[in-house]
Amino acid sequence: MQLQEVLPEIVTANTIASIPISRVEIDSRLCVAGTLFFGLPGTQADGADFASAAVANGAVCVVATRELPDLKVPVIVVDAADIYRICTAASCAVVGDVQRDVALVGITGTNAKTSVSVMVAQLAQSIGWNGASVGTLTHARTTPAAPELLRTIKQLVSHFSSTSRSVIALEVSSHALDQQRIEGLKFQVAGFTNLSHDHLDYHHDMESYFNAKALLFRSSMAERAIVWADDPYGQRLLKGLEIPVGGVSRSDAKSVELTLESTSFLWRGHQVVTPLVGSYNVDNLLVALSILSSLGASEAKLAHAAANLQAVPGRFSVIQNRGIAAVVDYAHTPEGLRRLLLDIHEINPQGRLLTVFGCGGDRDQAKRAPMGQVASELSDVVIITSDNPRSEDPNAILDDVAKGMPEGGNWQRFVSRREAIAVAVEMAQPGDVIVVAGKGHETTQVIGNEEFDFDDRVVVRELMKRN
Numbered sequence: 001m002q003l004q005e006v007l008p009e010i011v012t013a014n015t016i017a018s019i020p021i022s023r024v025e026i027d028s029r030l031c032v033a034g035t036l037f038f039g040l041p042g043t044q045a046d047g048a049d050f051a052s053a054a055v056a057n058g059a060v061c062v063v064a065t066r067e068l069p070d071l072k073v074p075v076i077v078v079d080a081a082d083i084y085r086i087c088t089a090a091s092c093a094v095v096g097d098v099q100r101d102v103a104l105v106g107i108t109g110t111n112a113k114t115s116v117s118v119m120v121a122q123l124a125q126s127i128g129w130n131g132a133s134v135g136t137l138t139h140a141r142t143t144p145a146a147p148e149l150l151r152t153i154k155q156l157v158s159h160f161s162s163t164s165r166s167v168i169a170l171e172v173s174s175h176a177l178d179q180q181r182i183e184g185l186k187f188q189v190a191g192f193t194n195l196s197h198d199h200l201d202y203h204h205d206m207e208s209y210f211n212a213k214a215l216l217f218r219s220s221m222a223e224r225a226i227v228w229a230d231d232p233y234g235q236r237l238l239k240g241l242e243i244p245v246g247g248v249s250r251s252d253a254k255s256v257e258l259t260l261e262s263t264s265f266l267w268r269g270h271q272v273v274t275p276l277v278g279s280y281n282v283d284n285l286l287v288a289l290s291i292l293s294s295l296g297a298s299e300a301k302l303a304h305a306a307a308n309l310q311a312v313p314g315r316f317s318v319i320q321n322r323g324i325a326a327v328v329d330y331a332h333t334p335e336g337l338r339r340l341l342l343d344i345h346e347i348n349p350q351g352r353l354l355t356v357f358g359c360g361g362d363r364d365q366a367k368r369a370p371m372g373q374v375a376s377e378l379s380d381v382v383i384i385t386s387d388n389p390r391s392e393d394p395n396a397i398l399d400d401v402a403k404g405m406p407e408g409g410n411w412q413r414f415v416s417r418r419e420a421i422a423v424a425v426e427m428a429q430p431g432d433v434i435v436v437a438g439k440g441h442e443t444t445q446v447i448g449n450e451e452f453d454f455d456d457r458v459v460v461r462e463l464m465k466r467n
Contacts, residue, residue, distance in 0.1 A: 003061060006036060006093045007076070007086070016074045019060055024091045024147045028054035036094075038087045039064035040145075041080055043179070043202075051075075063087070088146040088184030095150045099186060101157050102130075102166040103295055106182075108174070108216050109193030109228070111336040112284045113142070116193055117169035118312045119288035124167045126305030127297055130160035135171030137313065137441060143176035146184065167295065174199060174212040182221075189291050190222035190243075193284070195233035196335030201364040210236070219243050226290045228283065248290045253282050258347050260318055260325055270303035278316040279343040285309075314440025316340070317457055321464040323430030328456045330440025332360070332387070334370040337437055341378035344433050351431035354424045355379040357438045358417065359401055361392030368397065372404030375411075379435075381427060382411035385420035387438045388446040417445065418459055425463045436460055 004017035006024075011017050022034035028050035031037055037059035039048030048064040055062070055073050062071060065080045078086055092098070107117045117133040124131025134152055136142050144152065153168055160166050172190075176182055195210055203209040210233050217225050219242055228234045229247035238247050254266040256279075264273045265282060267289060274285065289302050311317060317328040325348070331340040337357065344353055355375045359368045375382045384401045386394045394415045405411055414420040424434045436456045439445075445454035 001094060003036070006090050007063075008093075009089075010076060010078065010086070016061065019074070021060070021094060024087065024094050025054070025059070026087065026145050026147060028057060028059075031055075031057035031059045033058035033060070035059040036090060037062045038083065038090070038147075039068075040083060040087065041065055063090075084146075084180035084183040088150075088182070091146045091150045092184075095154050098150055098153045098157055102153065102160075102168050103188040104153075104185065105167060105169040105189045105191065105291055105295075106172040106185075106187040106216055106222065107135075107169055107191045107193065108172040108177070108213050109191075110196045110198045110333055111331075111339070112193040112280070112287075113171040113173075114330075115281065115284045115312050115315050116191060116288050116291075117171050119285060119309060120167060120169040120291055122309050123288060123292055123302055123305050124165075124297075126308045127292075127301045128164060129297070130157075130164050130166035131168075132156045133169045133171075135169075141176075142171050142173040143181055145181045149182070149185075165295075167292070169291075172216055174209060175202065177215040178203070178212040185221065187216070187222045188224070189294055190216045190225045191287055191291050192217070192225065192227040192231075192234055192237055193287060194228055194231045194335070196333055197364075197367050197370060198333045199364055200366050214240075217241050217243065217245075224294060226287060226294060228287055230283070246290060246294060248286050250283060250286070252286050252290075256282055258282075258343075260320070260347055267303055268299050270300055272303045272306045274306040274309050276309055276311055276316070277318055277347070278340070279346055280339045281316065312441070314442070314457065316343075317440075319457065319460050319464060322467075324425075324428045324432055324434065324464065326425075326434040326436060326460045326464060328436045328440065328460060331357075331437040332440075334367055334374050337371055338374045338378065340435065340437060341374070344435065345378065348431075348433050351433055352380040352429070353378070353433055353435065354381040354383070354428055355435045355437065356383045356385060356417075356420050356424050357436070358385045358387035358420075359397055359438070360387045361390035361394075361397055363390075365400055368400040369404030372401040374404075376405045376409055380410065381424070382409070383420045383424055384411065384413045385417045386415055386445070386447070387417075388442075389448075390446050391448065394447075417454065417456075421456070421459055422463050425460070425467055428467075434460070 003019040037054035121131035121133040225245040256265040319326045331337045443455045
């Protein structure tokens with residue numbers, strides 16, 4: 001493919017129009033011969049600063065927001081307001097118009113993006129459609145940038161049946177929206193789960209955080225919306241959108257029954273029985289069902305398909321041994337932790353609740369004390385410990401968490417996450433539930449500049465077998 005075909009709005013018939021382009025990249029390290037490199041402006045660095053490295057690795061042309069006179073390849077200068085859209089369009093041109101062959105579903109919100117995205121994909125597969133999800137479980141970034149994302153979609157579509165409808169659910173982060181990483185994509189459905197305290201180290205305040213999320217629901221980006229209405233920010237979306245929108249509420253689920261093994265309820269007159277556990281999974285499933293219904297799926301088939309859902313790794317993962325249950329969950333925000341603990345009280349009202357959790361380093365510090373407060377108010381015993389401390393002093397993080405916890409309360413602190421879990425397991429008695437929150441599906445722990453193997457699920461199973 002020639003450069004003129006990749007950038008038809010910008011490159012006309014001139015000396016660079018016929019440059020062969022085989023790949024689009026924003027990461028100089030991934031460039032190879034024939035790459036068109038986009039030097040995207042970022043919050044911490046300007047991608048144009050890495051243009052020379054991109055050229056050294058094979059880039060044959062660079063698109064940037066400023067002149068780069070020292071480069072030995074053509075440089076196309078575009079406005080910063082347009083470069084992300086142009087990058088998406090160029091990626092589509094090289095990869096092919098993958099959006100033509102698939103219904104894209106974008107899921108945003110503070111909590112439950114992963115769960116709802118995976119549910120949409122699994123339900124689609126169970127009713128005979130092609131389905132897949134892209135996000136936290138599949139990529140390093142929750143929302144990959146356009147070049148990587150479109151290559152991923154193309155690869156997924158290549159394995160789909162050509163005779164079935166196709167759905168790909170994408171987790172859409174506030175960072176990706178604010179940084180225009182997916183500008184130029186068009187979603188058939190945009191879904192909203194909830195909004196609560198998180199990422200304020202980046203967005204600074206909840207209003208800016210909400211405004212970033214709301215970008216997904218513009219008519220230029222989505223055809224219709226499904227919004228969780230039992231959330232104040234969801235209510236704001238419902239009242240302010242210009243695209244067709246459907247509200248989803250917990251009241252849509254009738255006769256809800258919860259256990260540590262399964263969940264059942266009535267939805268639009270159909271019985272839903274699913275192995276997924278936890279009240280918040282009722283909410284998540286209602287959103288997923290509504291999204292697929294809005295795409296034309298049979299409600300009766302969807303309700304039946306819920307029986308085939310498999311739990312998302314590290315989301316309300318239940319481990320039981322000798323009368324004691326442990327729940328490993330990704331809950332890493334005050335609201336996420338609150339919902340998790342309330343759900344367990346609802347399912348297991350008689351036994352004690354022992355909560356082990358920590359907060360990540362180099363991340364939103366303002367949520368640490370509120371998480372400590374939530375854990376203290378809703379647990380019989382709390383053990384605070386390390387999450388991924390990264391470059392921060394683990395004890396300093398624990399000090400921040402402890403500010404939200406009562407003096408003389410029934411809580412302890414251990415820097416070692418394994419030791420903290422071991423103490424909880426030793427304290428637990430039959431009928432109790434241990435919660436290990438914060439890391440969920442993660443299989444490593446980052447301490448300083450090193451990454452160590454650490455999977456909460458593996459550690460919990462090992463320790464529970466010993467006791």
